[in-house]
Amino acid sequence: MENCLALKVTDKDNVATIFANGVTDGTNVDVRDKKGNSETVTVIGDVPYGHKIAVRDIKKGELIIKYGEEIGAATKDILKGEYVHVHNLEALRGRGDL
Amino acid sequence: MKYTFQGYRRSNGKVGSRNLVAVIPSVICANDVGQAICRQVQGTIGYFHHQGCCQLPIDLKRVTDTLSNLGQSPNVGAALVVSLGCEGTDANRLVEEIRASGKPVEIIRIQELGGTARAIQAGIDAAQRLVQEISDLQRETVDVSEVVMAIKCGASDTTSGMASNCVIGYVADKLVDLGATVVFGETTEFLGGEHILARRAVGGENGPVGQKIYEIVKRMEDRAKAIGEDMRGGQPTPGNIAGGLSSIEEKSLGAIVKSGTQPIQGVLEYTERIDGQKGLWIKDAPGREPEILTGMAATGAQFMMFSTGRGAPQGFPSMPVIKICGNPNTFERMRYDMDLNAGRIITGESTIEQVGEEAFEEMLRVLSGKMTKNEALGYFGSMDIFCLGPVI
Structure with missing residues (x-):
């Protein structure tokens, strides 16, 4: 069976977005870039459609990069394949107090 | 080529x-x-x-x-x-x-x-x-460097930021490389990503263009504050978070990605025109369709490339609008409103670059006279002008 799809936009990105339903802990997904190159990554955690996984290990405090730009910082160590969202990513700006 | x-x-x-x-x-x-x-x-x-x-x-x-x-x-x-x-x-x-x-x-x-x-x-x-x-004026062959493209997204969904906006970003980068002009706006959507845009400004974040980007975002926020609303608090919304957006930066970047990656040459006020300037420009216009489409047509854009996920059907009286749909289901349901199916990116059938090339080719056809879906339907009656003060 073909693997589920995850997309990343630039080579700098350390996260990819899942475009498949039913991705659960241990599912293999193909992470594709804009040219169509792909790499298979095993997902850690249950990840809903449109949510993100790490495409490499990310250390606590490191920037999370999507679209080639920072979308936040890791609040804990994140493993390759792990679900990335508000539980382990903190916005750097726009909390209403900046 | x-x-x-x-x-x-x-x-x-x-x-x-x-x-x-x-x-x-x-x-x-x-x-x-x-x-x-x-x-x-x-x-x-x-x-x-x-x-x-x-x-x-x-x-x-x-x-x-x-x-x-x-x-x-x-x-x-x-x-x-x-x-x-x-x-x-x-x-x-x-x-x-x-x-x-x-x-x-x-x-x-x-x-x-x-x-x-x-x-x-x-x-x-x-x-x-x-x-x-x-009516007897004839078309003539024109180099692509004379293109002025406006871009926008509307009725967005999860697919917009990863498919259709990326396609438009690809076209924007290619046009700028070819010496043409691209204008984007939707100042509201810069919220949370204005520092990233400012860094892309010619002269850097602290130069006049970078500072002007901060200024137009602040002006917009101040207008909302004047009537007691804070636009920044509560972003991303609970609905955004449920959809997978983790921060206001991510939300903002999903929209900004349609501008591509080129340096920002300057910021145009709503009433300013493109008069021969090349490269990527910002127009200070709100996100709502009637006002920004008017602003873009008034700035001199010959057409607009418009990204959507849920399916925005409308165009503009004098400016063809090419609808790039990121959601494959919407494209099927609304195929008489949507011009190009970028949903093939999220189904894995095509890459951003492949659909980007198709969008570029479609652009040349539309500029040469091919009618877009909304033009053929005559779906372009609603327009308006973005004003600042009260009606008296």
Whole structure:
């Protein structure tokens, strides 16, 4: 069976977005870039459609990069394949107090 | 590779993708007369806005400026101004400025002519003359560097930021590399990503362009604060978080990605035009369709590339709008409204680059005269002008 799809936009990105339903802990997904190159990554955690996984290990405090730009910082160590969202990513700006 | 399209060269050197007679009411109260003229005379379009009276002077000037810019836009070959007679806008300035750009212009005044029916009759005669006068202009081969593309997204969903916006970003980068002009706006969507945009400004974050980007975002936020609303708090919304967006930066970048990656050359006010400037520009315009589409057409864009996920059907009277749909299901359901299926990216059938190339080719066809879905349907009646102050 073909693997589920995850997309990343630039080579700098350390996260990819899942475009498949039913991705659960241990599912293999193909992470594709804009040219169509792909790499298979095993997902850690249950990840809903449109949510993100790490495409490499990310250390606590490191920037999370999507679209080639920072979308936040890791609040804990994140493993390759792990679900990335508000539980382990903190916005750097726009909390209403900046 | 050399890319060209077939466009209408105007006497002032600018190039249009359409050759239309614009019927321009100087005030909302002249709309009905203008609409009757447009129904009768082929080759006309109308700018049926809702402004032009009982507004503060700064807004009345803004309305006159915008209507003048629309009349001067390269897709317009001639203009008929429909004046009531007592409006707050400056109908004479409108006529003078459009005429100075080298186009035939006529004006009818409803009160002076003795009312609606007489004005409609005079207006039909005038519009017919203008259409006939410009109708034998031939298209000629034009280099792609003369393209002015406007971009926008609307009725977005999870697919927009990863598929259709990325496709438009690809086209934007390619156009800028080829020496053309790209204009994006939606200042509201910069919130949380303004520092990233400012870093892309020519001269850097602390240069005049970078600082102007911060300024237009602050101006918008301050307008909301003046009536007691904080636009930044509560972002991303619970709905955004449920959809997978983790931060306001991510939300903002999902929209900004359609501008590509090139340096930002400058910021245009809502009433400013592109007059030969090349590269990527920002226009300070809100996200809502009627106002930003007007702003983009008035700035001189020959067409717009519009990204959507849920399916936004509308266009603009004088500016073809190419709908790039990121959601494959929406594309199937709304295939008579959507021009290009970027949903193949999220199903894995195509890459961003492949769909980007298709969008670029479609752009050249539309610039050369191919009708977009919304043009063929005539779905472009709603437009308006972005004003700042209260209605009095």
